[in-house]
Amino acid sequence: MSKRKGKKGKKKIKGKREEPIVKAEENEVREEYGTTTGMPEGIDAWWADFEKLEVDGKLDLLYNTFAREEEEEFWEDLFDAVDNVVNILASKSRVEEGIKLLETLKEQRPVQYMADYQYYDYYLLHYYAPHGEKARMNEIIKHFLGDPEKGVDHIAVALDIFRLYGMAEETSELSRKAYKKLKKSEGIMSWGIDELNQRAVFCAIREYITSPNYGEEEAERAFLTDLKGLDVWEEEPAALDDEQLQNTVKTLRGEIRRDWKREDFLISNPNYEDNVYLFVIEFIRHLHIEKSLEWVTGDLFFELVMKYFGEIEERSGGFYFSYSKESLDAYLGSYFGFLSLNDAKGMAGLKAHEFFSSFMHQKGIITDKELRKIERVIEELNVPGRKFYERNTWKYRFLEAWK
Numbered sequence: 001m002s003k004r005k006g007k008k009g010k011k012k013i014k015g016k017r018e019e020p021i022v023k024a025e026e027n028e029v030r031e032e033y034g035t036t037t038g039m040p041e042g043i044d045a046w047w048a049d050f051e052k053l054e055v056d057g058k059l060d061l062l063y064n065t066f067a068r069e070e071e072e073e074f075w076e077d078l079f080d081a082v083d084n085v086v087n088i089l090a091s092k093s094r095v096e097e098g099i100k101l102l103e104t105l106k107e108q109r110p111v112q113y114m115a116d117y118q119y120y121d122y123y124l125l126h127y128y129a130p131h132g133e134k135a136r137m138n139e140i141i142k143h144f145l146g147d148p149e150k151g152v153d154h155i156a157v158a159l160d161i162f163r164l165y166g167m168a169e170e171t172s173e174l175s176r177k178a179y180k181k182l183k184k185s186e187g188i189m190s191w192g193i194d195e196l197n198q199r200a201v202f203c204a205i206r207e208y209i210t211s212p213n214y215g216e217e218e219a220e221r222a223f224l225t226d227l228k229g230l231d232v233w234e235e236e237p238a239a240l241d242d243e244q245l246q247n248t249v250k251t252l253r254g255e256i257r258r259d260w261k262r263e264d265f266l267i268s269n270p271n272y273e274d275n276v277y278l279f280v281i282e283f284i285r286h287l288h289i290e291k292s293l294e295w296v297t298g299d300l301f302f303e304l305v306m307k308y309f310g311e312i313e314e315r316s317g318g319f320y321f322s323y324s325k326e327s328l329d330a331y332l333g334s335y336f337g338f339l340s341l342n343d344a345k346g347m348a349g350l351k352a353h354e355f356f357s358s359f360m361h362q363k364g365i366i367t368d369k370e371l372r373k374i375e376r377v378i379e380e381l382n383v384p385g386r387k388f389y390e391r392n393t394w395k396y397r398f399l400e401a402w403k
Contacts, residue, residue, distance in 0.1 A: 055088045066108045079116045117143045118151035129165045137170050148178045166294030175199035206295040251281045265320040301352040325377045
């Protein structure tokens, strides 16, 4: 999303580095740091000692280092050491210790924490979101909004996590404020700005359709003002006579019900694009009414479904909602690439398509045979997904609620 690069040599937080384990040397170095009052000369000496240690030794060394007064340049590479230890602890099901390490860094070294807040906050988001820690989420939102351009890629991740856990208020606040601060930025890709805008516009629609005053003149006027502030209209006057906006609102409210047929979604149908959009909008309502998912979670599933079908090159029989193992595999691979920050979407992707294929079957759009075939493909692709999930359970607890 961002055109600008981070610090030179900055490592993304995903991968886990392997290092040799030398138990005897660990004990020697831990004793040294427990009995001396000064640091070994130079950063290189510190790193040499750090690399010799097992995880408990690394953890002790970091806590000792946090408590010391060092030259500013010493802290420039601290991120890599903290990142290393947090990843190792997570892989050993010691997540709480990793979170405590980050919280200690934030408390004792706030300047150093904020220098890399977007990376540290990423871990905290995954940990605190399933616990419903509103105060923590609000603190992280303030971090991002303090310098939204610096953290723009992680703002997108934060919005994904908020939507996964149905955190509508947080989604609304971060998307709206980030969009308004960044919309004129020359350092952000246009598609990144568009995504922020789409998140914010959906939140505005959600707030209107769930308002107890929905349909009343005052509520409608406030809704239009909200959308105008999000640049939904450029030249024409703000009004609800926009056909797509009206159809979106009324479909989400359940005021429009359509008798869909398979031929509505053949690419030979001149109206198939509008039909596809409205059908997937109905899917959002279905998820809310039938699956008790928050509206913003439904919006995420809408995004995942539309992205998949929008990228398919070949469609069986010209049917827009065509599935294949190959296309689903490639689709999921785009979320689990090396050092990708998008694996949260990948973990939700198969569940979104599981729900969507069931929804199509319920509406009579696909046959029993087609549904069974899709279910087999999804189950097969779920095997590697489950393995990934088992290694990262602490980050994706929302899947437990969707089983």
